Amino acid sequence: MIKLLWIDDNLDHDLTEKRMALYMEDDIDPHFARDATEAYLRLREEHFDVVIVDLRLPPGPDDMWNEHRENGIQKFGYVLLSYVLSQIRNDFRHLSDTHFGVFTIEAQEENPELFLAPISLPEQNFKMKTHAYYENAFVDFIRNVHKSWQ
Amino acid sequence: MAIILLFNDPDRFLGDEWLASAVSIAITYIVFIMGVPALIFQTFIPDALRNIYNEKLGVRGSRFLLLQIILILFLFLQSNHLIYDLEHQYDMPEWFVTLFVIGIIAAILYLGYRYLLHNFYSTRNIEQQLSEKIADDAIHYFAEHKKLGKKDLEDLGLLARELPAGRVKNIFLEQCERLVEYLLNVPNKDRDTKLIGEILENAVCLSATYDGAQVNNENMRKVLDILILTYSHTHRNGMREASTSYLNTTIGNCMKEIGIKAMLKNDLPSVMDAVEKLSAIESTSREMFVLGNEALQHGHVQTTVAVVRKLGGKVRHNTAPGDTLSYDDKRTYYFWLGLVAKIYQLRGSAQNFAERQLQNVVLRFGDHRDEVHALFEETRRHFYHLADFATIDAVRELEEVLFPE
Numbered sequence: 001m002i003k004l005l006w007i008d009d010n011l012d013h014d015l016t017e018k019r020m021a022l023y024m025e026d027d028i029d030p031h032f033a034r035d036a037t038e039a040y041l042r043l044r045e046e047h048f049d050v051v052i053v054d055l056r057l058p059p060g061p062d063d064m065w066n067e068h069r070e071n072g073i074q075k076f077g078y079v080l081l082s083y084v085l086s087q088i089r090n091d092f093r094h095l096s097d098t099h100f101g102v103f104t105i106e107a108q109e110e111n112p113e114l115f116l117a118p119i120s121l122p123e124q125n126f127k128m129k130t131h132a133y134y135e136n137a138f139v140d141f142i143r144n145v146h147k148s149w150q
Numbered sequence: 151m152a153i154i155l156l157f158n159d160p161d162r163f164l165g166d167e168w169l170a171s172a173v174s175i176a177i178t179y180i181v182f183i184m185g186v187p188a189l190i191f192q193t194f195i196p197d198a199l200r201n202i203y204n205e206k207l208g209v210r211g212s213r214f215l216l217l218q219i220i221l222i223l224f225l226f227l228q229s230n231h232l233i234y235d236l237e238h239q240y241d242m243p244e245w246f247v248t249l250f251v252i253g254i255i256a257a258i259l260y261l262g263y264r265y266l267l268h269n270f271y272s273t274r275n276i277e278q279q280l281s282e283k284i285a286d287d288a289i290h291y292f293a294e295h296k297k298l299g300k301k302d303l304e305d306l307g308l309l310a311r312e313l314p315a316g317r318v319k320n321i322f323l324e325q326c327e328r329l330v331e332y333l334l335n336v337p338n339k340d341r342d343t344k345l346i347g348e349i350l351e352n353a354v355c356l357s358a359t360y361d362g363a364q365v366n367n368e369n370m371r372k373v374l375d376i377l378i379l380t381y382s383h384t385h386r387n388g389m390r391e392a393s394t395s396y397l398n399t400t401i402g403n404c405m406k407e408i409g410i411k412a413m414l415k416n417d418l419p420s421v422m423d424a425v426e427k428l429s430a431i432e433s434t435s436r437e438m439f440v441l442g443n444e445a446l447q448h449g450h451v452q453t454t455v456a457v458v459r460k461l462g463g464k465v466r467h468n469t470a471p472g473d474t475l476s477y478d479d480k481r482t483y484y485f486w487l488g489l490v491a492k493i494y495q496l497r498g499s500a501q502n503f504a505e506r507q508l509q510n511v512v513l514r515f516g517d518h519r520d521e522v523h524a525l526f527e528e529t530r531r532h533f534y535h536l537a538d539f540a541t542i543d544a545v546r547e548l549e550e551v552l553f554p555e
Binding site for chain 2: 001003011012013016019020023024026029030031032033034037038041042044045046060061062
C-alpha cells in the first residue's frame with residue numbers, strides 16, 4: 001500500500017477526477033493538502049511513501065512563510081520541498097525513505113533548481129500537467145515515483 | 151473666509167451678534183455631523199451589532215460630541231460682555247483673541263469633517279473594527295485575569311451568528327484565529343484548553359454551522375484551517391492528554407458539522423476538505439462515520455467512498471491477525487465495517503467496491519475466521535448500543551452474504 005500525500009491547491013477544481021481515481025485504487029492510500037502550511041503540518045507529523053507537490057502552491061496561514069511571501073515568491077511548492085529536504089536529517093528524519101515527485105503546470109526546463117541539492121529530484125519524478133494527462137497515467141506516475149530511487 | 155469676515159469690519163469685530171451666529175451655525179453643523187452617520191448606522195447595521203458597537207466603540211462618538219460641545223461653549227462664552235470686559239481688563243491682545251476664535255472654528259470644522267469621513271468609511275469597516283476590538287479586549291482580559299471575559303465570548307458568538315458570509319466573516323475568523331493562537335502560545339501553566347475549546351465551539355464553529363448563519367465556501371475552508379492549525383499546535387507541543395482529548399473531540403465534532411452543512415449546500419470541495427482534515431485527527435472514527443453515513447443518505451457517494459478509504463487506511467494501519475486491538479482501534483473497525491455494509495446495500499457496482507474493501511482488510515485475518523466472526527458480532531453490538539438499527543441490519547446482511555454457512 002502506497003501512502004500518498006498530494007499537495008495541490010487545484011484538487012477541488014480541475015483535479016477532482018484524479019483525486020477520486022486515487023480513492024478507487026486499492027494499492028494507494030491517498031491524502032491531500034491544499035497549501036504549504038497544511039502540507040508542512042502533515043509532513044512533520046506523518047510518514048508518507050510518496051509525496052507529490054505542485055510548485056505553484058499558496059503558502060497558507062502560517063507565519064513561517066512570511067519572509068518568502070514578502071519577497072513575492074509564488075512557488076511555495078518549491079519552498080516547501082527545499083525546506084523539508086534540507087531538514088531531512090533533522091526534523092523530517094521520518095521521511096528519509098519517502099519518494100518525492102512534482103506534478104505541475106510548468107515545464108521541466110523552467111525549474112532547473114529542482115534537480116540540484118537539496119531537492120535533487122530524479123527527472124522521472126517530474127511530470128507536467130496537461131489536459132491530455134489521464135487518470136490512469138497519473139496513477140501510474142505515482143506508482144513509478146514510488147519505485148524510483150532517491 | 152472667517153478671516154475676511156473678521157478683519158473687514160473692525161466695528162463688529164468679534165461682536166456679540168457675529169459670535170452668536172457662529173455658535174448657532176456650529177451647533178447646526180454638529181447636529182448634522184452627528185445625525186447623518188447615526189441615520190446610516192440605524193438603517194444599515196443589524197440591531198445585534200449596533201448594541202455591541204455602542205458598548206465597544208460607541209465611546210468614540212460621545213467623546214467627539216463632548217469635545218465639540220466644549221469648543222462651542224468657548225465660542226458662546228466669548229460672546230458674553232463679561233468675558234469681553236475681562237479680556238480688556240487684562241490687556242489681552244486682540245490678535246490673540248482672534249486667533250483663539252478662528253482656532254476654535256477651524257477645530258470644530260476639521261474634527262467634524264474627520265468624524266464624518268470616519269463614519270462614512272463603510273459598514274464593512276464597522277464589522278472589522280468590532281472583530282478586532284473584541285479580540286483585543288479578550289486578549290487584554292486574559293493577560294490580566296488568566297481567563298476570558300464572559301461578555302467577550304458572548305460578543306464573539308453574536309458576531310459569528312450575525313455577520314454576513316464572505317470577506318466580512320473571514321475577517322472575523324482571522325481575529326478568532328489570532329485569539330486562539332495567543333491562547334495556544336501562553337506559558338503552559340496559564341494555558342487553558344477549555345477556553346480554546348469554547349472559542350472554537352462558540353465562535354469559530356458556530357460561524358459556519360449555526361442554523362441561520364450566512365456562510366460560503368471560503369468561510370468553511372477558513373474554519374477548517376483554524377481547527378486543523380489548533381489541532382497541529384496541541385499535537386506538536388504534546389499538551390496533556392486529557393485536555394487534548396477534549397479539544398480533539400470539539401475539533402472533530404465541528405469538522406463533522408461543517409462537512410454535513412457543506413453537504414446540504416452541495417459544496418463538495420468543502421465536504422472533501424472536512425473529510426481529509428477529520429481523518430488527520432486521532433479518535434474521530436465516529437465523526438467520520440456520521441459524515442459518511444449522512445453523505446450516503448443524501449446521495450453523495452463520493453464522500454462516503456472517501457470516508458471508507460480513510461477509515462480503511464486506519465484499520466489496515468492498526469491490525470494484524472492475532473493482534474489485541476485498543477478500544478479506539480476497535481471503534482475504528484466497527485465504524486469502517488458499518489459504512490462498508492451500508493455501501494454494500496446499494497447493490498450493483500457499489501457492492502464490488504465494498505467487497506474490495508473487505509478483501510483488503512478482513513481477509514488479512516486469513517485462517518482466523520473466528521476473529522472475523524467476532525468482529526462482525528462486536529460491530530453489531532456496538533451499533534446496537536448506538537440504537538443504529540439500520541447499520542446493524544446492513545452488517546448482518548453483509549455477514550450472511552460473506553459467510554452463508
